[in-house]
Amino acid sequence: MEVTHAELDELKQNLDQFFLIVNGMLVFLMQCGFAFLEAGSVRSKNSTNILIKNLLDSFVAGVAYWVFGFAFAFGPGNKFIGYEYFASAHMPDVQFATFFFQYVFAATAATIVSGALAERCEFVAYFVYSFLITSFIYPVVTHWVWSGEGWLSGGMEYDVGKVAYKDFAGSGVVHVVGGTAAFMGALIIGPRIGRFHSESNTTLDIRGHSVPFAAMGGFILLFGFLAFNGGSELSISNPGNGANVALSVVNTIISGSVSAFFTMLLQKTGLFGNQRWSLLTTLNGALTGMVAACAGCNVYYPWGAAILGFVAAICYKITSWLMVKMKVDDPLDAVAVHFGGGTWGVIAVAFLNKDNGILLKWDQESGLQLAWQLAGFVAIVLWTGFLSLLMFGILRLAGILRVSEDMERKGLDIPKHGEPAYPLESYGHGHIEKVLR
Amino acid sequence: MEVTHAELDELKQNLDQFFLIVNGMLVFLMQCGFAFLEAGSVRSKNSTNILIKNLLDSFVAGVAYWVFGFAFAFGPGNKFIGYEYFASAHMPDVQFATFFFQYVFAATAATIVSGALAERCEFVAYFVYSFLITSFIYPVVTHWVWSGEGWLSGGMEYDVGKVAYKDFAGSGVVHVVGGTAAFMGALIIGPRIGRFHSESNTTLDIRGHSVPFAAMGGFILLFGFLAFNGGSELSISNPGNGANVALSVVNTIISGSVSAFFTMLLQKTGLFGNQRWSLLTTLNGALTGMVAACAGCNVYYPWGAAILGFVAAICYKITSWLMVKMKVDDPLDAVAVHFGGGTWGVIAVAFLNKDNGILLKWDQESGLQLAWQLAGFVAIVLWTGFLSLLMFGILRLAGILRVSEDMERKGLDIPKHGEPAYPLESYGHGHIEKVLR
């Protein structure tokens, strides 16, 4: 007896779940990446604080996204929001792979914020915002775009056919959401003590305590981004899936590479301060290039990805420069990377995509595509910005957004966590080394 | 010509091997996780020592499990032990994927012990115990449960049908084995100098030298656990495999998340010392929740996993507290995490599993299931405990279990390894920095 299509489809379904699970696992490791990028970028006195926040991101999301988030995002509902599958009740078993993959994305969106608020945010405030982002703010946006019934992916019918907002791996859905919330948070919480000096009108570069840790986090993020963007194909068993995944991964690398170079060179020109070969700037440039690649890495030619990365570098440096001008203190440059890169990523789809990108074919369809990309961007920014304003504003008014000035000066690790990152008494040897060779 | 079932089965077999290999690779990285969790948790003077032990775990197991372990575990044999495939002789090629996956598990079981003996164990003793655990003690237990012909997985026939010990990913097989050996080792080697003060009846919290390293190890372990538990499905090509793997992964995350929270809150109550938001405690709580999830993450509803994690948190804190009361010094809290979490994990299967868990359906079958879980637990503890007693007892009597008091005080890195973790002469710059911006 020969193999039936039902049997083959069964196998395909399993294979697709395998694909989602493996990629989800690799994306899960990005929490470690964010944790060390941030830990290396803060002073040693706040290292334990930022690490536990990043650690908890996975756990907060593990509860919040399970109980509420997934239901709002992917539960059956209306064009705006889903309302089934709370606590995965009545969710078909076959959805668990999707749940897992989407959960790791949700955790990522929340993590972006912790960097921008680093070194001064209260622990309780952290819980509130990370819970709200992973349970509601982010899931609703994913419903609009990725659930299959949202208004942004539904688009509209025109003479030239349906046109809708496109955002493959979430330049807008993940990074503009995270970047917008990070900006509102950083704005409302205010700069770290000593960052901006109004009298002398100077800005102090408060350096992190460990370039190696920041670099380690960066390496892990670059690695995770491949699964983030590649995995967003969501299936591997259908004709063309493999090639699309590979193209997405390759474009992510090309965009990240080109952006890294140009960011490094822009820094080296001296237009943006320190005229050196800066590792941290180069790394942020690479990340911005990959963030920008999310929205359309599956629909660009590799040369398109190169252009994408080139512009991403400029977006990163300008956003970063603007943040300083606006005196908004973002210790990780998270807004520049995620909002800057994400914004450009959303828009770029309309310019660079193979089928109807404006650079390839300027017609009504490509114009409408640009309009939809802008509409999606504005909707995401307004939604996230308004709710973040509310959330951080209330936390501030309640006096629980920021630690006391005394604690900020002395560092959060000892009073909050009782765990200095490097306890002095645990260092040193009792031996005098005799190096004889 | 149409596709035959033979062809499809060939493909499925390859796919299943792929699944085992990828998951095995991710579990392999857990060695790095354990290494840094432990390195961060010891003082700087013993960092190289604990790192080389963790590094060697993979290599000791690479030889011991290949030559002996796999044969005892998965070689054809009787109900108690296998006795073919030594050095993979006559092993069918198709078994290599299984071999690899089981090898990385064996290395994990041995690694658990090194944490409990940290900062005072002789290097030669380390070799002896890690060799014996990976070549014999652990493999025999896996034969009982996972080989398909063991007495524990064989179970017995009752009126209600066959009932047997269930342990999907090894709460008992891996973690109770590792935890029991770790307890016996820590008991027999005795506490570190300065840990317990009998005169004042106080306990000194000997802190590790790097919270970031411990956190990094923790992140990698959380990541690896997803593959550890998900991969234990062992195949992906059969109907339902994908959904089972995803459910296992999701339950692992939910259990870990809930356990992390409750552990953190329990610590914050002040019932267990330091009344702070402790990163290291939270991390251990998460790990305990994942350890507990091993045995039945494939057969719980997500809400069951939440209950599992809640109780795991309590098991962790109580075991940890008991260890201090018993004056057994476990620098990593490995016993609390692995024995505490593993024990609860083994028992929980009888209470929480979808089909006949006591909380869902109290009848003869569920009672027998509980009996079998307890029987398996007792058998594993007796087997491992007795052999560990013998092993560590002989090492102690031979005077090669523990380093000298002088060396312990001064640290092991320089005299044993000639490699201080942070050689002083390699630090510092010759430049005076001019920070101009």
Place this chain on the structure above:
Amino acid sequence: MEVTHAELDELKQNLDQFFLIVNGMLVFLMQCGFAFLEAGSVRSKNSTNILIKNLLDSFVAGVAYWVFGFAFAFGPGNKFIGYEYFASAHMPDVQFATFFFQYVFAATAATIVSGALAERCEFVAYFVYSFLITSFIYPVVTHWVWSGEGWLSGGMEYDVGKVAYKDFAGSGVVHVVGGTAAFMGALIIGPRIGRFHSESNTTLDIRGHSVPFAAMGGFILLFGFLAFNGGSELSISNPGNGANVALSVVNTIISGSVSAFFTMLLQKTGLFGNQRWSLLTTLNGALTGMVAACAGCNVYYPWGAAILGFVAAICYKITSWLMVKMKVDDPLDAVAVHFGGGTWGVIAVAFLNKDNGILLKWDQESGLQLAWQLAGFVAIVLWTGFLSLLMFGILRLAGILRVSEDMERKGLDIPKHGEPAYPLESYGHGHIEKVLR
């Protein structure tokens, strides 16, 4: 209607691409491994410098391999070189997975060199050599061996049938290329200041600043090697693929494990300096064993892999010793690991392979195989050595190979990058800790 072979083949193709992509991702993480192995092995004053070089390796290759490298390597061409697919133009979409997998290999080859030139190489010189290696030197060698139309894989017809150079995962293609370039670079750039004292005829062991970082890098490399060697099967959907991949992974582990042990014991004998249980030496031994396994891990019995690892340990220690004798300064022992291990790996195929290895069957075929392995080795060394000589020679003559003596003494991080790895001002707490328990 039944499933057709066309449909099954479509699925298989997707599965194979999935296999390549996942393994490629894991190999990509090896950049992080190299980065930290190197960062831990240099002094703190040069940490940022070596980290940014490793970071840029991925980006340089991301551009160079895309624009030129892949075309020279896998573009249709002649026996010596390919000449299509520049910037992936006209490359079939189905090739992107292959492109990605080969790209991560190319980045690896370039990375090997940075270790040997650490602590003294100019930044611009770094760009030149990494660009040339990933765009031309390495790709041409891969064309010879892995493109399907190269002269080395083409071999020749003899009475006993076709015999050709065999190099499964690149002991020669990757590691001898990288090791040869590293040797030429280290030779031409000269030793670090203070390394060799001609008057007293002594050698100073310039230690790296962090054993934990080196160990972390090592762990990640061991992990990545499994995907490096396993993934080199290149497909998973054909009969036997799964077993071959698993065998390759297992042999990689066995070879690495045995080599680690013997290297450790060789060091402990005191024949090679420091008579201690050295972590760094053991780690390099393991890596050498895995490097040696590349060429034939798919065609050895596991006992063959054990022999392989045993000899690899000796090759490593002897090469390392020779380097010191020749007064060539290689801070990472990269030449000993990659050239030493790679050379033995290439040769070992002729001795140990299941089908016609000299140790198993000494006949004309096995003799010819040895001849081809040697021919391949010599060709690779001559090609890489000559071009490296030219490249590094010109850079030296141009005076842009090495930093000034003053900068070398004081460290590269501050003047070149403006980013000391551990900025002093970012350390310390304002709290006096009260440890109350």
